[in-house]
Structures are given as C-alpha cells and as structure tokens.
Amino acid sequence: YWCGVCQLASNPSAALIELEHAQRGFAAADDATGSFQTAAAAADAIVFIGERLDVLEPWIALLSAHAPVYLAQRHAHADMALDLRVLPGLLAAYVNRRTADPLTARLADVAEGLLDQPLAASQRILLASLATYLMWTGQLARLDRIMVKIDRMCAVQDTAAATRLRWYGVGVLIRSLRGLAVEALADAQAALDVSAGQPAMMAKAHLLMVLAALSARDAERARKHLEEAAALIVPSSPIDTTTYGFQRGLLALLDGDWAAAQRVMDEALTSGRASGWPLREHIALLGVAMAATQNGRFDLAEAMLQEARSHPFYAVCTWHHWIEALVAAHLADRQHDLPRCLAALRRAFAVSRAHGFDYGPLLYCCGDTMSRLCALAMAHGIDAPLALAIVRRHALPAPASALGSAGEQWPWPIRIRCLGHFAIECDGQALAQSRKESRKPLDLLKLTIALGGTAVRADRLAALLWPDMPGDAAQNSFDNAIHRLRKLVGERHIVVQSGALSLNPATCWTDVAALEACLREVDGLTAAAAPATVSGIAERALALYQGDFLAGDDSHPDVLVARNRLRAMFLRQLAALGARLEAQGQPEPAARVYRRVIEREPLAEDIVRHLIHCLLQRGLRAEAYEAYRNCRQQLSVVLGIRPSAETEALAGTLREG
Numbered sequence: 001y002w003c004g005v006c007q008l009a010s011n012p013s014a015a016l017i018e019l020e021h022a023q024r025g026f027a028a029a030d031d032a033t034g035s036f037q038t039a040a041a042a043a044d045a046i047v048f049i050g051e052r053l054d055v056l057e058p059w060i061a062l063l064s065a066h067a068p069v070y071l072a073q074r075h076a077h078a079d080m081a082l083d084l085r086v087l088p089g090l091l092a093a094y095v096n097r098r099t100a101d102p103l104t105a106r107l108a109d110v111a112e113g114l115l116d117q118p119l120a121a122s123q124r125i126l127l128a129s130l131a132t133y134l135m136w137t138g139q140l141a142r143l144d145r146i147m148v149k150i151d152r153m154c155a156v157q158d159t160a161a162a163t164r165l166r167w168y169g170v171g172v173l174i175r176s177l178r179g180l181a182v183e184a185l186a187d188a189q190a191a192l193d194v195s196a197g198q199p200a201m202m203a204k205a206h207l208l209m210v211l212a213a214l215s216a217r218d219a220e221r222a223r224k225h226l227e228e229a230a231a232l233i234v235p236s237s238p239i240d241t242t243t244y245g246f247q248r249g250l251l252a253l254l255d256g257d258w259a260a261a262q263r264v265m266d267e268a269l270t271s272g273r274a275s276g277w278p279l280r281e282h283i284a285l286l287g288v289a290m291a292a293t294q295n296g297r298f299d300l301a302e303a304m305l306q307e308a309r310s311h312p313f314y315a316v317c318t319w320h321h322w323i324e325a326l327v328a329a330h331l332a333d334r335q336h337d338l339p340r341c342l343a344a345l346r347r348a349f350a351v352s353r354a355h356g357f358d359y360g361p362l363l364y365c366c367g368d369t370m371s372r373l374c375a376l377a378m379a380h381g382i383d384a385p386l387a388l389a390i391v392r393r394h395a396l397p398a399p400a401s402a403l404g405s406a407g408e409q410w411p412w413p414i415r416i417r418c419l420g421h422f423a424i425e426c427d428g429q430a431l432a433q434s435r436k437e438s439r440k441p442l443d444l445l446k447l448t449i450a451l452g453g454t455a456v457r458a459d460r461l462a463a464l465l466w467p468d469m470p471g472d473a474a475q476n477s478f479d480n481a482i483h484r485l486r487k488l489v490g491e492r493h494i495v496v497q498s499g500a501l502s503l504n505p506a507t508c509w510t511d512v513a514a515l516e517a518c519l520r521e522v523d524g525l526t527a528a529a530a531p532a533t534v535s536g537i538a539e540r541a542l543a544l545y546q547g548d549f550l551a552g553d554d555s556h557p558d559v560l561v562a563r564n565r566l567r568a569m570f571l572r573q574l575a576a577l578g579a580r581l582e583a584q585g586q587p588e589p590a591a592r593v594y595r596r597v598i599e600r601e602p603l604a605e606d607i608v609r610h611l612i613h614c615l616l617q618r619g620l621r622a623e624a625y626e627a628y629r630n631c632r633q634q635l636s637v638v639l640g641i642r643p644s645a646e647t648e649a650l651a652g653t654l655r656e657g
Contacts, residue, residue, distance in 0.1 A: 009160035012045040036066035044089030051237040054276025092129040100316035115149045128170040135174050138318035138355030161194045172208040179359030181216035188212040203232035210247045214361050219254050242271035242280045254365040258294040265291040278313035293331045322357040349383040358390045371399040378409045397506030412509035414493045419511045420547025441485035450562040455500040515544040519573040531586045538577045538593045587617040602634045625654045
C-alpha cells in the first residue's frame with residue numbers, strides 16, 4: 001500500500017500494480033479499512049492514467065461500502081493526513097463515475113475545506129477533481145475561489161511534475177469551456193513544460209494545448225499540436241483516443257469541413273462509449289448532433305439529442321444543459337422551425353443566467369452559429385442584455401443575417417453613418433475627434449465606403465487622395481493615414497490585404513451597406529409576399545436613408561457617383577415597393593410609402609405622381625391636388641422649372657374634377 005501511495009505522483013501505472021497487490025492482502029486479512037484506503041488510492045491512479053474509467057467499478061464498490069463510515073468518523077475526529085491520502089481518489093471516482101450521487105456533493109464540501117489546511121501543496125493539488133465537479137454542476141462562484149487557491153499552490157516549484165500536469169489539465173479544461181482563452185493557453189504551455197521528455201505525459205499535454213487553441217479559435221495552433229499528439233497517443237487508451245477524436249471534430253467545425261466533422265465525431269462517440277467515462281460519451285453525443293446538423297442530417301441530430309437528454313450524466317451536468325439547449329436551438333433554426341428554436345434558446349439562456357455559463361467551444365467553433373443565436377435572442381426579446389454581454393465579452397463577429405432586419409440590433413463595435421450626415425460610433429459612443437486631427441484618415445474612410453467598402457485597391461485610393469504626389473510619396477501618405485485611422489477606430493476594424501483596403505465586415509456596420517442589403521430584398525420578393533412584408537422593407541429603407549450620401553461633401557468625384565447611385569437605387573426600389581402595394585389593392589400603405597419618400601426627396605416627381613394616384617383611389621382629391629401644388633413649388637424654388645407634361649396632365653384631371 002505505501003509503495004503504491006508513494007508512487008502516485010510520479011508513476012501512477014506502477015502505483016496501481018502495487019495497490020492491486022495490497023488490496024489482495026487486505027481482502028485476505030478481512031481488513032475493511034485497509035481495503036477502503038487502497039481503493040481510494042487505486043481510483044486516484046486510474047483517473048490520472050486516464051485510459052478507461054469503467055475499470056473503476058470494482059474499486060467504487062469498495063469505496064461505497066466504507067465511505068459513509070469514513071465521513072462519520074472524520075466528523076467526530078478529523079485526520080488531515082488520512083483525508084489527503086483518501087479524499088483525492090474518492091472524490092475523483094465519484095465525480096467521474098457517480099456525478100449525480102448525493103455522496104459526491106458531500107465529498108466536494110469536505111475537499112473544499114481541506115484546501116485551507118497548511119499541509120503539502122502537492123497533496124492538495126490532487127483535489128482538482130473538486131474544480132471539475134463545480135464546473136459541471138454550475139457552481140461558478142465556488143469554482144472561482146477554488147481556482148485562485150489551487151493556482152497559488154501550483155506555483156510551488158518542487159511539486160511533482162505529474163501532480164502539476166493533473167492540475168494544469170483541469171485548469172485548461174475549465175478555462176477553455178469558459179472562454180478564458182489567454183489563461184487556458186498559459187496553463188497548456190505550463191503543462192507542456194512540465195511534461196518535457198516524458199512521452200506519455202506529453203501526449204496529454206499536447207491535447208490540452210489543442211483544447212486551449214480551439215477555445216481561442218486558433219486553427220493553426222490546434223492543428224500543429226494535434227499532429228504532435230497523434231504521434232504519442234497510445235491506441236489502447238480509449239479516453240485519449242476519444243479526446244483526440246473530439247478535438248479533431250472541433251477543428252473540422254472551425255475549418256468549415258462539415259463532412260470531416262461528421263466522420264471524426266462519429267469515431268469519437270464510438271471511443272467515448274468504450275472509455276467508461278460518462279462525460280466523454282455525453283459530449284461526443286452533442287458533437288455528433290452538431291456535425292449532423294451542419295450536414296443536414298436532422299434525424300440523426302435529433303436522435304443524438306434525445307439520447308443526450310436521457311443520459312445519466314445529463315441529469316446533474318448543468319453545463320451540458322447549456323450546450324444541449326444551444327445545439328437544439330441551432331438544429332431548429334436550420335430546420336426553419338422558429339418557435340422550437342426560440343423555446344430552446346429560452347432554455348439555454350435561463351441556464352446561462354442561473355449558472356453563469358456563456359461559452360462552449362462546440363458552438364463557438366462552428367461558423368457564425370453562436371452569433372446567429374445571439375442575434376435571434378436579441379430580435380425576439382430573449383434576455384437581450386445577456387445576449388449583448390455574450391457578444392461583447394467574446395467579440396463575436398456579426399452573423400450573415402446582421403445586414404438585414406437584425407442589423408440595427410446587433411452590437412456592432414463600429415457603426416459608420418454616411419446617409420444625411422457623417423458620424424462614427426465606437427461601442428455605442430460617438431467618436432470624439434480632435435480639431436487638430438488631420439482630415440485625411442477620415443477622407444480615406446469615406447472614399448473607401450464610396451468605392452464599396454471591400455477590397456478597394458490601395459494604389460487607387462492613394463492616387464485619388466494625393467493626386468499631386470509621386471507614387472512612393474503617395475503610398476507613404478496612404479500608409480500613414482491607415483495607421484492613424486486604425487488608431488482612431490481600432491486595429492481590427494480596418495483590414496489591408498493583398499494591396500487592398502476593406503472594412504472588417506464582422507465588426508463594422510455602415511448604413512450604406514445596410515441600405516443596399518435592404519433594397520436588394522426588393523428584387524427577391526415573390527408575388528405571394530404579404531403587404532406587411534413589403535411595408536416592412538420600405539420602413540427599414542426609409543429609416544436608413546436619412547439623406548444624400550455624405551451630403552455637403554463634394555471633394556471627390558467618386559463621392560458624387562456613389563451619391564447619385566444610392567439615390568437612384570433608393571427611389572427606384574421604393575417606387576417598386578409602393579407599386580407592389582398598389583397592385584395588391586393597398587393604396588393606403590402605398591401612399592404612406594410615397595409620402596415618406598417625398599419627405600426625403602421632395603423633387604422626386606415620379607413618386608409624387610404615384611402618390612396622387614393612390615390618393616385618388618381613396619377619394620382624397622383635395623389631398624392629391626395639395627401634393628401636386630407642393631411638388632410644383634419645390635421644382636420652381638429649387639430648380640427653377642415647371643412640372644413635367646405628364647405631371648401637368650395628371651393635375652389637369654384634378655382641376656376638371
């Protein structure tokens with residue numbers, strides 16, 4: 001027994017052999033106390049070896065028989081040295097195989113108390129299973145306190161390497177699942193450092209780095225360490241195999257390779273079932289469901305979610321309640337089942353609000369899935385403040401839908417308005433501009449938007465803004481303006497790639513791009529489009545078009561070209577929306593659209609004629625004539641011309657009436 005205990009921190013495989021021998025001796029001597037202490041140490045070794053956990057069952061039978069007696073005795077007379085030999089393995093066995101057992105919560109309470117005792121740090125670090133238990137059960141306030149304590153103990157340099165690796169493993173897991181990527185990467189690097197020269201430990205350390213890299217959405221780093229781990233993993237270890245497979249699946253999701261994600265997630269589930277570790281089996285079920293959803297295999301995804309909900313681990317693991325509900329919401333969204341999607345989102349956000357969860361690599365590695373779910377939550381009033389906080393905390397990029405009707409609600413880090421007036425908002429606050437600040441960075445920004453905002457050639461911008469400078473001097477001025485513009489609005493929002501300038505579409509919103517996206521929806525309307533849908537597009541376009549593009553700024557011909565193009569597009573598409581409403585027998589909403597357009601563009605004579613027709617259909621002849629008079633006055637005052645013959649002919653019918 002003592003030979004095994006002394007080797008736990010350095011060679012758990014050798015320790016287990018000694019402990020198995022000790023157990024045979026204690027059983028022959030009918031020594032229940034010796035069997036109990038040996039079972040606790042053996043469980044500790046098995047969990048750390050991490051090949052498969054179903055082999056814990058014979059040892060758990062011994063632990064279950066004596067654990068109540070042990071807890072009763074320590075309540076009467078605590079023996080800290082005994083606790084630190086028994087509790088790490090006892091707690092590890094119950095956390096990993098009996099998570100829902102009421103005894104697990106009692107053991108966790110005892111373990112937390114031991115962290116304050118002035119005993120060997122290397123022994124107390126073995127209580128890291130406590131942190132895992134608190135994570136699964138959603139007790140994050142307790143978890144935060146525990147993490148601080150064990151971090152401090154882990155800084156003790158003479159702690160055994162295997163012991164420190166165990167703690168770093170728990171640290172990487174918890175911090176990766178909570179989106180604390182910087183801290184997770186630091187723990188993973190520490191795990192690699194303490195494992196140097198020990199292949200079995202290095203395999204686990206590389207897998208830890210993969211998880212941390214995936215949490216940071218760093219595909220290249222994850223790929224590198226997956227390759228390193230693959231060369232070291234022992235095929236006979238189902239736990240390492242399923243961990244490796246699941247992480248390959250996450251990387252495939254991050255890469256957008258849905259077919260590969262499905263294949264490797266299926267493999268991870270097979271090895272997860274063989275591992276004897278409920279956690280690994282359960283997360284693999286959710287991984288298969290996510291991959292199946294991305295591949296359009298909705299029946300398989302639903303079957304995996306049903307199995308996940310009925311799994312014993314689901315009963316106690318509130319963190320998996322959060323992940324399962326998000327996967328279910330994503331599945332329903334892909335099936336265009338909005339009510340079921342919103343119901344699942346309500347479940348997910350209720351768990352998040354109750355327990356503090358707001359991350360999970362499975363969702364965050366899968367394209368813009370989490371961004372879209374947050375956008376749906378904000379659009380439908382499902383704890384919008386929480387959705388907003390998630391977006392900002394994890395710097396979620398805008399989903400593809402954010403240029404549509406959800407665009408105004410999305411918490412864009414940068415908003416740029418050019419229609420009617422020029423303004424920049426950074427995180428909801430108007431950008432403060434110094435009077436001493438040169439206009440060139442903002443001129444560069446305006447001209448980039450005028451030319452489309454995406455992949456605008458740098459040499460073209462330099463030539464337009466510094467026409468009197470030779471090529472190299474103009475390029476230097478361009479580089480200086482880019483530097484100052486990034487300093488003004490933020491580095492990540494201005495992208496220079498392959499000699500072209502773009503606004504980052506994941507972080508920058510412009511009213512120009514939003515208006516163009518809105519007006520493109522007009523061309524996609526079918527004959528069956530409801531009047532409410534038509535009116536909704538018109539209202540959004542009118543709200544966006546607050547006036548001419550960069551009104552009053554005539555410094556560059558390209559600005560004038562963009563202004564005329566946007567104005568013509570706006571008038572053409574709004575006229576089409578009004579005409580569609582007229583054709584649907586809806587003169588009143590059509591007239592509202594025409595009036596609003598005329599408020600923006602009082603010289604739009606063709607729109608005035610459409611308005612007059614609508615008013616006549618409703619029998620409002622006096623209002624129709626007033627619309628004509630206002631148009632005639634605007635044309636006379638602003639342009640010094642009379643209405644067209646077509647307008648005058650229509651006005652003639654009004655006079656005759």
